[in-house]
Amino acid sequence: MTLLRVSRLAVSYRAVPAVRDVSLDVGAGEVVAVVGESGSGKSTTAHAAIGLLPRGGRVDRGSISFDGRDLLALSGKQWRGVRGREIALVPQDPAVSLNPVHRIGDQVAEVLRIHGLADRRSAAVQAIELLDRAGVPQPELRARQYPHQLSGGLRQRALIASALAGRPKLIIADEPTSALDVTVQRRILDHLTALAAESGTAILLITHDLGVAADRASRIVVLSRGEVVEEGSSVVSAPTHPYTRQLLAAAPSMTDAVRPPAPPSEPLVSVRGLAKTFDGGIRAVDGVSFDIPRGRTLALVGESGSGKSTIARMILRLETPSAGTVGFDGQDITSLAGPELRRLRRRMQVVYQNPYASLNPKFSVEEVIAEPLRAFGLPDRRARVAELLEQVALPSSMARRKPAELSGGQRQRVAIARALALKPDLLVCDEPVSALDVSVQAQILRLLAELQSSLGLSCLFISHDLAVVRQLADHVGVLRAGRLEELGPAARVLEQPESAYTKELLAAIPGRTLLRTSELEVSISDPG
Numbered sequence: 001m002t003l004l005r006v007s008r009l010a011v012s013y014r015a016v017p018a019v020r021d022v023s024l025d026v027g028a029g030e031v032v033a034v035v036g037e038s039g040s041g042k043s044t045t046a047h048a049a050i051g052l053l054p055r056g057g058r059v060d061r062g063s064i065s066f067d068g069r070d071l072l073a074l075s076g077k078q079w080r081g082v083r084g085r086e087i088a089l090v091p092q093d094p095a096v097s098l099n100p101v102h103r104i105g106d107q108v109a110e111v112l113r114i115h116g117l118a119d120r121r122s123a124a125v126q127a128i129e130l131l132d133r134a135g136v137p138q139p140e141l142r143a144r145q146y147p148h149q150l151s152g153g154l155r156q157r158a159l160i161a162s163a164l165a166g167r168p169k170l171i172i173a174d175e176p177t178s179a180l181d182v183t184v185q186r187r188i189l190d191h192l193t194a195l196a197a198e199s200g201t202a203i204l205l206i207t208h209d210l211g212v213a214a215d216r217a218s219r220i221v222v223l224s225r226g227e228v229v230e231e232g233s234s235v236v237s238a239p240t241h242p243y244t245r246q247l248l249a250a251a252p253s254m255t256d257a258v259r260p261p262a263p264p265s266e267p268l269v270s271v272r273g274l275a276k277t278f279d280g281g282i283r284a285v286d287g288v289s290f291d292i293p294r295g296r297t298l299a300l301v302g303e304s305g306s307g308k309s310t311i312a313r314m315i316l317r318l319e320t321p322s323a324g325t326v327g328f329d330g331q332d333i334t335s336l337a338g339p340e341l342r343r344l345r346r347r348m349q350v351v352y353q354n355p356y357a358s359l360n361p362k363f364s365v366e367e368v369i370a371e372p373l374r375a376f377g378l379p380d381r382r383a384r385v386a387e388l389l390e391q392v393a394l395p396s397s398m399a400r401r402k403p404a405e406l407s408g409g410q411r412q413r414v415a416i417a418r419a420l421a422l423k424p425d426l427l428v429c430d431e432p433v434s435a436l437d438v439s440v441q442a443q444i445l446r447l448l449a450e451l452q453s454s455l456g457l458s459c460l461f462i463s464h465d466l467a468v469v470r471q472l473a474d475h476v477g478v479l480r481a482g483r484l485e486e487l488g489p490a491a492r493v494l495e496q497p498e499s500a501y502t503k504e505l506l507a508a509i510p511g512r513t514l515l516r517t518s519e520l521e522v523s524i525s526d527p528g
Contacts, residue, residue, distance in 0.1 A: 001027060001028050002025045002026070002027055002028075003026055003027060003028045003030075003066065003067055003169060003170055003202050004024075004025065004026040004049060004064075004065075004066050004087075004170055004202070004204065005024075005025050005063075005064070005065045005066075006022055006023055006024050006025075006045065006048075006049060006062070006063075006064050007023050007062055007063045007064075007065075008021055008022075008023055008061060008062040008063070009021070009022045009023070009045060009048060009059065009061070009062035009063075009064065010022075010059070010060040010061040010062055010226075011041075011044050011045075011048055011053065011057060011058065011059055011060065011226075012057070012058055012060050013054075013056045013057050013058075014056045017060075017226060018039075018041055018044045018057070018226060019041040019044050019045055019048070019226040020041075020225070020226035020227050021226070021227045021228070022041060022045050022062075022223065022226070022227065022228055023062075023228060024045075024221045024228065024231070026170065026202050026203075026204050027202065028169070028200065028202055029196075029197070029200045029201070029202055030202050030203075030218055030219070031193060031196070031202070031203045031205060031216055031217045031218055032202075032203070032204055032205065032217055032218070032219050032220075032221065033205040033206075033207060033212070033213035033216065033217035033219070033220045033221070034046070034204065034205070034206050034207075034220075034221045034223060035207055035208060035209075035210055035213050035220060035221070035222055035223070035247065036208065036222060036223035036224055036247075037208060037224075037247075037437040037438075037439055037440070038208070038407075038408065038437050038440075039225070040223040040224055040225060040226065041223050041225075041226040041227075042174075042206045042207075042208075042223055043174055043175075043206055044057070044226075045206075045223070046089075046172050046174050046204065046206050047174075048064060049064055049066075049071070049087070049172060049204070050083060050087050050089050050172055051071065051074065051079045051082075051083060052083075052089070059072060066082070066086065066087065066170070067086070067169065069082075080114075081115075084111055084114065084115060084165075084166045084168070085115045085166040085167075085168065086166075086168055086169050086170070087168055087169070087170045087171075087172065088162075088163035088164070088166060088168040088170070088171050088172070089163065089171075089172050089173075089174065090156075090159050090160055090163045090171060090172070090173040090174065090176045090192070091159065091174055091176075092174050092175035092176065092178060094147070094152065094155035094156050094158065094159050095147065095152075095155065097159060098147040098155060098158065098159070099147070100146065100147055100148060101146070102146075103143065103144055103145065103146060104131070104142055104143055104144075104145055104146070104147065104150065104158050105124060105127045105128060105131070105142075105143025105144060106124075106127075107158070107162060108127040108130055108131060108143075108158065108161045108162050108165055109123035109124050109126070109127040109165075110123075111162050111165035111166055112126055112127070112165050112166075115166050117165070117166065117167075124143075126165075127143055127161070127165075128140055128143050130161040130162075130164055130165055131143060131157070131158065131161045133161070133164065133195060134157045134158070134160045134161040134164065134191060134195070135157050135187065135188075135191040136154060136157045136158065136161065142154065142158070151304060151305070152180055152184070152304065153180055153181070153184035153187070153188060153304075156176060156177065156180065156188055157188065157191065159176075160176075160188070160191065160192055160195075164195060164199075164201075167199065168201060169201060169202065170201065170202045170203075170204065171192070171196060171201055171202070171203050171204070172203075172204045172206070173192065173203060173204070173205050173206065174206040175206055175207055175208070176188065176189075176192070176205075177189060177212070178207070178208070178209070180304075181303040181304055181464040182464065182465060182466070182467075182505060182508040182509055182510070183303055183504060183505060183508045184303065184304075185212075185508070185510070186508045186510070189212070189215075189216055193216055205217060208437045208438060209251065209438065209510060209511075210236055210247055210248055210251045210438070210511065211251055211467075211509065211510030211511025212510040212511070213235075213236070214236040214510070214511045215510050215511060218233060219231065219232060219233050220232070220233075220235040220236065222235060222241065222243065222244050222247070224243045229241045229243050229244065230243075230244050236248065236511070246439065247438060247439065249442075250438045250439040250441065250442035251438045251511065252438065252441065252442070252445075252465070252467035252468045252470065252471060258470050258471075258490055258491050258494055258495065259297075259470070259471065259472060259473060259474060259490055259491075260491075261474075261489055261490075261491055262293075262295075262296055262474045264293070265293035265294045265295055265296055266293065266294055267291035267292060267293055267294070267327075268292055268293065268294045268328065268329060268425060268426060268458045269291065269292040269315060269326070269327065269328055269426060269458065269460070270291050270325075270326075270327035271288060271289055271290050271291070271311070271315065271324070271325075271326055271327075272289045272324055272325050272327070273287050273288075273289055273323060273324035273325065274287070274288045274289070274311065274314060274321055274323070274324035274325070274326065275287055275288070275321060275322050275323040275324050275482075276307075276310050276314060276319060276321055276322050276482075277322045283482055284307050284310045284482050285307040285310050285311055285314070285321075285482045286307075286481075286482040286483050287323075287324070287483065288307070288311060288324070288477075288479075288482070288483070288484050289324075289484070290475075290477050290484070290487055292426070292458050292459075292460055293458065293474070293475075294425075294456070294458055295452065295456045295457065295458060296458060296459070296474040296475065297452065297458075297459040297460075297461050297472055297473050297474050297475070298459070298460055298461070298473065298474070298475045298476070298477060299461040299462075299463060299469040299472065299473035299475070299476045299477070299490070300312075300460065300461070300462055300463075300477045300479055301463055301464060301465075301466055301469055301476060301477070301478055301479065301505065302464065302478060302479035302480055302485075302505075303464060303480070304464065305481075306479040306480055306481060306482065307479050307481075307482040307483075308430075308462045308463075308464075308479055309430055309462060310482075311479075312350075312428050312430055312460060312462055314326060315328075315348070315426075315428065315460065316348055316350065316428060317333060317336060317341060317344070317345075321334060328344065328347070328348070328426075329347075329425070346376060346422045346424065347422075347424050347425045347426065348424055348425065348426040348427075348428065349372075349418075349419035349420070349421075349422065349424040349426075349427055349428070350419060350427075350428045350429075350430065351412070351415050351416055351419050351427065351428070351429045351430070351432045352415065352430055352431075352432070353430055353431035353432065353434055355403075355408065355411035355412040355414065355415045356403060356404075356408070356411055358415055359403040359411060359414060359415060359418075360403075361402065361403055361404060362402075363402070363403075364399065364400055364401065364402060365389075365394075365398050365399050365400070365401050365402070365403070365406070365414050366382070366385050366399040366400065368403070368414055368418055369385045369388055369389070369414065369417045369418045369421055370382075370384070370385050370421070371418065372418060372421045372422050373385075373421050373422070376422065378422075384421065385399060385417075385421075386399070388417040388418075388420055388421060389417060391417065391420065391451065392413040392414070392416050392417045392420075392447060392451075393413065393447065394410065394413050394414070394417070398410070398414075407440075408436050408437075408440060409436060409437075409440035409443060409444060412432060412433070412436065412440075412444055413444070413447065415432075416432075416444075416447065416448070416451070420451070420455070423455075424457070425457070425458060426457070426458045426459070426460065427448075427452075427457050427458070427459045427460075428459075428460045428462070429448065429459060429460070429461045429462065430462040431462055431463055431464070432444065432448075432461075433445060433468060434463070434464070434465065434468075441468065445468065445471050445472055448472060449471075449472060459472075461473060465509075466494065466505050466506055466509055467509045469490070469494070470490070470494055473490040474489070474490055475487070475488065475489055475490060475493075476488065476489075476490045476493040476494065478493065478497075478499060478501065478502045478505070480501050485499040485501045485502060486498055486499040486501075486502050494506070
C-alpha cells in the first residue's frame with residue numbers, strides 16, 4: 001500500500017527553482033532513499049512532504065498525498081496533528097535541532113504531551129523507555145542531561161527517540177548520520193531501520209552517500225538539479241544514467257582503490273611517546289609514536305574522541321604535550337617559544353573541517369588568502385593570490401567574492417589556497433572533506449594529491465572515514481582511546497589489518513558488502 005505519494009512536484013525559493021519535477025512513492029514499512037548532491041532538491045522535497053519549507057519556499061506545481069490525504073491542502077492546525085504523530089522528521093544536525101537549555105528527557109517527553117499520548121508524569125517515564133529503545137545507554141542518566149553533555153551519536157539517538165515517540169507511520173531521515181563516524185553511523189542506522197521494521201514504520205532516507213543508500217534502502221531515487229534521473233532497486237548494482245555512474249565513481253565507499261606504495265623517504269615530523277592529559281585526569285593521547293615522511297601522507301583515523309585532533313594540535317604547537325616529544329626537520333620543537341615558534345608556524349599550515357567557519361565572512365577571497373602573507377609582511381601579495389587561485393583551480397574572478405557567495409567545495413579550495421600561501425612543508429588536514437558531497441570530496445582529494453606531488457608537501461590527514469583515507473594516504477595510523485592500535489603502510493593496514501578494531505572500522509564502511517558482491521558477480525560471469 002502506498003503511504004506517501006509525491007507527484008510532479010515543483011518548488012521554488014523566491015522564484016528560483018529548487019525542485020523541478022519530482023515523483024516518488026513510499027510504501028508502508030518500506031525504506032526508500034533519495035540521493036544526490038547538494039542543490040539536487042533532496043531536502044527541499046523532504047521538507048515539502050512534512051510541511052516545513054523555509055521562508056520563501058513555495059510549491060509551484062504537483063501534489064503530495066499521505067495515506068490518502070492531500071498534504072498541500074492542510075491548514076496549520078491540521079499539520080500540527082500530522083507532524084510528529086503520523087510523519088516524523090530526524091534532521092541532519094542534532095546540535096541545532098535540540099534545545100540547548102532543556103534536558104534531553106523533557107524534549108522527548110514534549111512530543112508525547114503535545115499529541116496527547118501521555119500526561120506529564122507518564123511522559124517522563126515513557127521518554128526514558130524511548131531513549132532506551134533508540135539505543136541510548138544509561139537512559140535514566142541521559143534523560144537528565146543537556147544536549148552539550150552528549151556526543152554527536154547520542155544526540156542523534158535522542159532525535160530518533162523523539163521521532164519514534166508519536167508512533168508515526170513515516171519517518172523522514174534527512175542526512176541523519178552524515179557528520180558521524182562510520183561505526184556510530186552504522187549503529188544509528190541499524191537502530192533506526194530495526195525499530196522501523198519492528199513497528200512497520202516506513203522511512204524516507206535523504207542522503208548524499210550512495211553506500212548508505214545501497215545498504216539500507218529497498219529502492220533508491222536519484223535526483224539531479226531538481227529532477228528524478230533514475231530510480232529502482234538496482235540503481236547501484238546496474239546504474240543506467242550517467243549522473244548515477246558519476247556519483248558511484250566519486251563515492252569513496254564504493255571503490256577499492258588504495259594509493260600505491262611510495263618509495264622510502266626521510267621523516268619531516270617525528271613524534272615519540274606523545275601524551276596529553278586534560279583537567280580532570282582525562283587521558284586524550286597516551287604514548288603515541290610515528291613519523292611523517294617528506295612528501296608523503298600519514299592518515300590518522302579513528303572515532304570521535306580517539307585523540308586525532310589533539311595530536312594534530314600538539315604537532316602544530318597549539319597544545320602543549322603532557323609527555324613525549326615532537327621533532328620537525330630534525331629539531332625538537334616540543335618547547336619552542338617566541339620568535340622561533342613564529343618562524344616555525346610558516347612551515348606548517350592547517351585546512352579545517354568546516355570551510356565556512358574557518359573563513360572570515362567579512363573578507364573577500366583575495367583578503368582571506370592574503371591574510372597570512374600580510375601577517376608575515378610578505379610583498380607582491382596580489383600576484384601571489386592570483387598564483388594560488390590558479391593552483392587550486394579557481395578562476396581569478398573569485399578573488400572579489402565573499403565566502404558566502406561560494407559553494408562548499410569552492411570555499412574548501414580557498415581554505416587550501418590560504419594554507420599554501422606561505423609555502424609550508426607540512427599541511428595538516430583535519431577532516432577536510434567530511435562536510436562535502438561525494439563528488440566534491442573526490443575533487444578536493446584529487447586536488448590535494450596533485451598539490452602534494454607538485455609541491456613536495458608532507459601531509460597529516462585526520463579522518464574518521466577509512467574510505468576517504470584509502471585514496472590519499474601512504475601510511476595509516478589507527479587510533480582508539482588515545483592509543484595507536486595499528487600503524488603501517490596504507491596497503492597493508494587497509495588490505496590486511498591486524499587489529500580487530502581496524503577490521504571493525506573497515507566493515508562499517510557503507511556499501512562495502514554490495515561492492516564485494518558486485519565484484520564476485522563480475523568474476524563469476526567473466527572469468528577472463
